[in-house]
Amino acid sequence: MSIPAGKPAPRLRLRDQHGAEVAVGGESEDGRATLLVFYPFAFSGVCGSELAALRDAGEEFDGERVRLVAVSCDPMHALRGYSDQEGFGFPLLSDFWPHGAAARDYGVFDEARGCAGRGSFLIDRDGVLRWSLVNPISEARPLDAYREALETLAALAADAEL
Numbered sequence: 001m002s003i004p005a006g007k008p009a010p011r012l013r014l015r016d017q018h019g020a021e022v023a024v025g026g027e028s029e030d031g032r033a034t035l036l037v038f039y040p041f042a043f044s045g046v047c048g049s050e051l052a053a054l055r056d057a058g059e060e061f062d063g064e065r066v067r068l069v070a071v072s073c074d075p076m077h078a079l080r081g082y083s084d085q086e087g088f089g090f091p092l093l094s095d096f097w098p099h100g101a102a103a104r105d106y107g108v109f110d111e112a113r114g115c116a117g118r119g120s121f122l123i124d125r126d127g128v129l130r131w132s133l134v135n136p137i138s139e140a141r142p143l144d145a146y147r148e149a150l151e152t153l154a155a156l157a158a159d160a161e162l
Contacts, residue, residue, distance in 0.1 A: 003107060005130055009036075009123040010105040014071065014093040017079040022091050024069060028125040033066045033153055035146065036123060038108050038116040040137055042074045042082035042092070050118075050140050055088055061146060062090050065154070066122075069093055073100050073115050108134060122149045130156065 003009065011025035024034055037054070039047040051070055054061050062068035068090040072079070079092040095102040095116060103109035108119030120141055122131040131149040135141050 003121075003129050003132065005132065007129055008127055009121065009129040010102075011127075012071075012093075012102045012105065014095060014102060015076050016091040016093055017076060017083045019076060020091075022069060022093055024093075025123060026127040028127070030067070031125050032064070033125055033130075033150075034123040035061055035066050035068045035150075036106075036121040037068065037070045037141075038103055038106065038119040039070060039072050040110070040113070040115040040117065042072055042078050046138065046140050047072070048086065051088060052086060053143055054146075055086070055090070057143060061150075066150060071095050071102055071116060073103065110137060113137070120146070122146075122153060124153060124156070 009025040013021055013023050016022050024036055039050060041047055054068060071093040073095045075096045076094040079094055083092050100109040103116035106119055106121060108117040110117045117137055118135040118141060120133045121129055124130050130153050133141055133145050
């Protein structure tokens with residue numbers, strides 16, 4: 001079961017495809033929200049099409065307002081090859097060891113398959129989970145769902161400024 005909206009997001013520290021440590025959750029260092037996207041496997045069809053759609057959307061999902069990070073249980077070196085092959089300009093984080101710990105923290109680890117499920121989480125700049133979407137492993141997440149989540153987050157931010 002994933003975390004409900006309005007609760008603090010679990011804090012993660014994972015290595016990206018280049019070996020750099022990336023922090024997720026907690027107060028944002030750069031003032032941006034974080035779109036955290038768990039996916040089952042690098043080099044797989046549905047995962048590749050989802051990540052490519054996010055890549056092709058450009059700054060809409062990885063820009064001034066929000067940063068995009070994607071997480072799988074693949075090892076760092078596999079993620080480097082995947083990123084290089086597909087031209088992903090955003091961090092691909094490795095949840096390889098302890099195997100699936102981050103996916104478990106977010107309630108999206110698939111024990112039977114040994115991989116992350118298709119869970120997406122929008123974390124505001126204060127580290128609070130504002131939206132989530134968990135789909136079956138065979139079902140891609142629509143870009144429009146991400147757009148609606150970002151609009152909701154913008155409305156919450158505008159209300160907070162009033």
